[in-house]
Amino acid sequence: MNPLAQQLNETLQKESPNVYAMLSNLGKAIYFPKEGILSQSAEAKTKATKFNATIGIATEGGKPMHLKLIQDTLSAYNPKDIYEYAPPAGKPELRSAWRAKMFKDNPSLEGVSFGNPIVTNALTHGLSIVADLFADEGDAVVIPNKNWENYELTFGIRRGAEIVEYPLYNESMQFNSAALRDALLAQKGKGKAIVLLNFPNNPTGYTPGVRECEEIVAAIHDAAEAGIHVVAVTDDAYFGLFFEDSVQESLFSKLAALHPRVLAVKVDGATKEEYVWGFRVGFITFASESQATLAALEQKTLGIIRSTISSGPHPSQTFVLHALQSPEFEAQKAEKFDIMKGRANRVKSLLDSGRYGDTWEYYPFNSGYFMCLKLTTVTAEDVRQHLLNEYGIGTIALGQTDLRVAFSCIEEEYLEELFDTIHKAVTEVAAR
Amino acid sequence: MNPLAQQLNETLQKESPNVYAMLSNLGKAIYFPKEGILSQSAEAKTKATKFNATIGIATEGGKPMHLKLIQDTLSAYNPKDIYEYAPPAGKPELRSAWRAKMFKDNPSLEGVSFGNPIVTNALTHGLSIVADLFADEGDAVVIPNKNWENYELTFGIRRGAEIVEYPLYNESMQFNSAALRDALLAQKGKGKAIVLLNFPNNPTGYTPGVRECEEIVAAIHDAAEAGIHVVAVTDDAYFGLFFEDSVQESLFSKLAALHPRVLAVKVDGATKEEYVWGFRVGFITFASESQATLAALEQKTLGIIRSTISSGPHPSQTFVLHALQSPEFEAQKAEKFDIMKGRANRVKSLLDSGRYGDTWEYYPFNSGYFMCLKLTTVTAEDVRQHLLNEYGIGTIALGQTDLRVAFSCIEEEYLEELFDTIHKAVTEVAAR
Structure with missing residues (x-):
């Protein structure tokens, strides 16, 4: 085990042993190599005031080198916000802006302790990070029988997890929280379950009401009480598009401090909410009372990002940030x-x-x-x-x-x- | 095993049994779910001339819905080239343009049979696809002792492969092909090796000359002759930046039809070559005499892409395509x-x-x-x-x-x- 990974694991074991117990083998092994080129570059970024010869890009006149024929079409933006690498965690200003938006859209987040959103290459990438960090061969991934087909590939095929389906609706055509509860409690032998909560639901367009949501939260609480470690993931891809009297907030707020054996993870993004599907800008956010746990989970997430795509698209992040900061937004x-x-x-x-x-x-x-x-x-x-x-x-x-x-x-x-x-x-x- | 994965595997077993033998367990299990939403959408794209209600985006006036405040800054581009999802394999025009560029930059590709480049979220993503498809726990990844530190995370930590290093230079400070040969032949017991060839080399800036390249190719040939299945990956991140009398082409051409037990994979991209680091536009390209093998490898690659990021950033792909097609490029x-x-x-x-x-x-x-x-x-x-x-x-x-x-x-x-x-x-x- 790499010493950096070991440090992160020791932090989790001490601060949040239940979260440590949820990690996959890859989740345990992964770390962000902050002692290598990346940390030396970061150090140079603040201290190399004379010459910075650490950078993995080319520069000219103090700006990233670039072709005029591209910049001519993107003249609304500064080259540094387009051509340079975005940090593996995403543009810091974008992360802050998204966090502020989370509070605005989810008033019940007030007082909840959760991490800074980490930028992903949109929703699928957030889900695949969850799969990498938490799903091992045979682990249960609990989803309704009306679901997005890509869950199967991301969790089932790629990570070998077992997909456990429950009927989305009960006989009165409301959310079937009894079935969810049963599906979760059936994982008692495994001691662990990943539950994906996708509202508005793809493909049905259904979002539960207040009472149904209380039942969902209670079902997860019951599973945790029964000794099951629950990774409770809200897939908020279509968040905000609530047209009737369903709940208007993400379940993340209610799951965040629900139980020590529940880790709430919010997967969301600009993709559908801001009508920028092709941009590939999403976020993954963890909830924990412990700042050290949040920091360790962020480091592990960055390790997964670094080892799969290094970083996300900088132009897209800049465009979304521009939108979020615009008075007409x-x-x-x-x-x-x-x-x-x-x-x-x-x-x-x-x-x-x-x-x-x-x-x-x-x-x-x-x-x-x-x-x-x-x-x-x-x-x-x-x-x-x-x-x-x-x-x-x-x-x-x-x-x-x-x-x-x-x-x-x-x-x-x-x-x-x-x-x-x-x-x-x-x-x-x-x-x- | 999913029937689609099984079909792909049967194709590989029949057409290229050596390539099949190189696949990791995940490489064997993965497939692209072409029978689901994606294929129905593709069918509708050509046949739904009246109303197309399959699309996972929102449209308005026949165009992707979008916010004016974003489009105002990107007015050089058509909304359909910015907001819609790019296909998982990347924009078809970009793939063709990159393939044409490969021929132009590598005259020795003339007559070589290789697939259409598949768009990745830049070089790391291409490498992580190689790791997913071919590296299992304990498989050898052969790299020089001067190397990019992220190989360790992508192949070693994430996939559990064993990193085998050999000295980059020999005593006369030329490429140490004897050491490469030894490192490869030492994998005879495993029967398989992944070799990463990164020229220009990060961190040394070294590219071998013609004779050294012949020795590299001979070393890989010897390993294949000795019964070792070799996944020979050229990491051409810094391709084109040749300032002296080294070779000026990718080794991919020479590896493509070297031996039935060698699979040549080219990982490259616009990132460094076109000075667009933050765009995250790269490519992965396979070589094979068999079109059916190329098609199967493409399907498996798309399965990995679909289950990790779904698709890459469309604006970035459009910008790179614009550059490649521009007369001033x-x-x-x-x-x-x-x-x-x-x-x-x-x-x-x-x-x-x-x-x-x-x-x-x-x-x-x-x-x-x-x-x-x-x-x-x-x-x-x-x-x-x-x-x-x-x-x-x-x-x-x-x-x-x-x-x-x-x-x-x-x-x-x-x-x-x-x-x-x-x-x-x-x-x-x-x-x-």
Whole structure:
């Protein structure tokens, strides 16, 4: 074991033995090599006032060397915010700005002890860091049966974890916290579980209400009380896009100080919230009462980042920081929110209008980019193909019954024609 | 084993059993989930001419939704080239442009069969993909004793591989191909070795000459003949910055069809070559005579990308593509090359001027961003600290004797003062 890794592990064993117990073998072995080139460069950055010959980039006239033909297209930005490496943890100003935004969007974070958000190459990268740090072969990853398919690859295939599914909805079509509780308690033999909480949910667009959230938190508390070490991850990819009376905050606040055997991890990002999917700017944030534990988890996270991508894209981080600091940001974001909400509401009023009879049911939705129809008489794949081939309409078939419709990419005025055509297609497939 | 992974493995077993034998357990298990959301979206992209409700982004007026305050700063670019997700493999036009550049920069690639470059989040990411696909616990990773420290983390800590070092230089201060050969042949018991060939070398700035390269290739050939499966990776991070009479092409061409038991992998990128470190745009490219093998390796690479970062930064890819397609690109790049070459030559003429007596030796260098002094009378760390604290000069100490100086970030006119001061510092530390 590398001495730096050992130091971090000793800190965790002393400060948060339960968190130490959650680490994977890789999580135990990883460290950030702060004694090498990176630390010497950091030292030089403050002290080398005459010449700094440590830098792994090329400079010219005190600025990063760059081609004019690129800079001409990015003249709104300073070369140092574009061409230089971003630090492995991300631009410090961006980390602070995102932390401030977390407080603003989640008033219940007031008084909660959590770390500085660490910049990731967007949500998947945050999830894969969780997988690297905490998931070993056979560890349980508890997710609902309506989930983002990439969890399987990130946790299951890549880390060998066991995916444990529970039904997302109960019989009254609310969040099935009893099933979550059972799925967690079933991990008692393993003594450990990673639970991924993704609200607004992909693919259903569902976010639970206040009482349901209390039940979720209670289920996790019960599992911890039963002796299970729970890594409780909120995948807040679609955060903020709440259109009805669901909770409007991340569950992270409630999980942060829930129980010594619960480690709350928030995975979020600008990707969907700020409509910058291709930028690849996300964050991973840990909660702990212990500052030493937060520091150790940050070092281990940086070790994973350093050994997989070194650092994230600097231009993207600069663009997101620019947005967050811009006085027009709130107004422009609200404008887009209203468009998305208008579409979601239109979909719901169409579905509730009675015009589609009993052709389908729909899963409760109130947030995010998507909704899912549940087809009762035909298979989703047949309808998907019929829609595509006969009507030039693209949808996503999930399993036997579910058809995912992204209202995020259909203008409000076309939603009626879209759902009328889906209805027609279902009828036609059923009549074949 | 997932059926898609099994298909890929069967293809490799049939087409290139030696390549199959090189795969790690993760390399065997990984696949790209082309039957899920991604493939349905891809199908819709071509066929959903009426409404496409598959997209995981939000759109408005047929364009990706975006905030005006961001687009105002990026008006040189079309929103579709900035905000949408880049494909997991990278922008197709960028992949083609990079492939064309590979041919132009490496005339000996003519007639060589190799795959389309797959876009990575820069060099580290390419290396970590190699580690994921090919390195298992205890596998040998053969590198010179002067190397980039991040290899240890990426291959050693993260994947549990065994780092095997050989001396970079022989007694006549040329590349030590005999030592490389011995290090490779010592892996006969394991039957497998990953060899990382990094020229221009970080930290020494050394690139071998023609005869030395022939010896390197022969050493790898001998290892393959001895029954060892060799994953031969060229880490071409500093490619193109050749200032003297070393080889001017990547070793990839010579390794591509060397032996059935050799898989050549090229890891390169725009990062250092085009002076865009923070952009995070790199590539990984495989060589094989078999198109089916290349396709299978691409699918497995995409599986790793999908499960770690999903996709790379789209703005960065668009900026690099813009540069590669720009008529001024060659001229502007040549201008920067001349600056770097001027600095390298100035360093060498200073070192060869005799003014520093026998205070130090220097390792042969002829390329890249760096050079290394070998201090004979004092420790590198003592000199580094003295330089930093007394003179405000930042350098990197590597081991007991080596001091890395990045001439890439010191203007030519200051190099004399820089080396004179280092000389003074060495003398002062020696006199303490």
